[in-house]
Amino acid sequence: MQNRSAQTILILNLRYILLIRADIITMSGGEIFQLEQDEELRIEVDCPKDKTVSVELKSGMAEIFGTELVQNTPYEFPSGAKFSVFTYHGCQVMVRGRSEISPYTSKETPMITYANVHAGLEELRQAAENAGPAAAANQTSGGPAGGDGASADVSGKGPVVLVVGPTDVGKSTLCRLLLNYAVRMGRRPLYVDLDVGQV
């Protein structure tokens, strides 16, 4: 008998394509960006080493790589940071601090794909959980593993995913995002970064 496990390979090759100037309100101390539904604000912090750029959610809901932002709370980012603030429903974000590259919004975002990957993984986890006790019972009785094998892992193990792609395209970030979404579902994932090159 062969154990089947759900295996997925995600190939990342993100290249940022579409640049759209956002609705910007300039205020003393910063700029407020109005983001529409499913839009992201990209920020590349290219300021002096001793300075930071701060991001503050003023209204609506938004997240950075799966971590929800708390309204009216400034988040500081050091020189060299590169990230996007994404919103599913629209929001206003204030950015303080100067960078060589001005923040810009884009509708061209991998976030919907990422959210779908999360949903797919969660479905496989639930199927594995449901198959788990049945599979264990079958193994004890010596019978074949249960389940129809369509999507559930008959051994009761969760999905296994291999994320591959060229250097610096967002592989680790995707893993972090999936981790954050899993936590938001009430799961307790463990993240081990064994890439010594990142230290």
Ligand SMILES: Nc1ncnc2c1ncn2[C@@H]1O[C@H](COP(=O)(O)OP(=O)(O)OP(=O)(O)O)[C@@H](O)[C@H]1O
């Ligand atoms: N969707 C995204 N939007 C904006 N910035 C992103 C996005 N995904 C990743 N980044 C940024 O791109 C940079 C590279 O991301 P990351 O470290 O995840 O890439 P990687 O593929 O794991 O790189 P490496 O090959 O070095 O391990 C980071 O600064 C990260 O914050």
Ligand SMILES: [Mg+2]
């Ligand atoms: Mg990495």
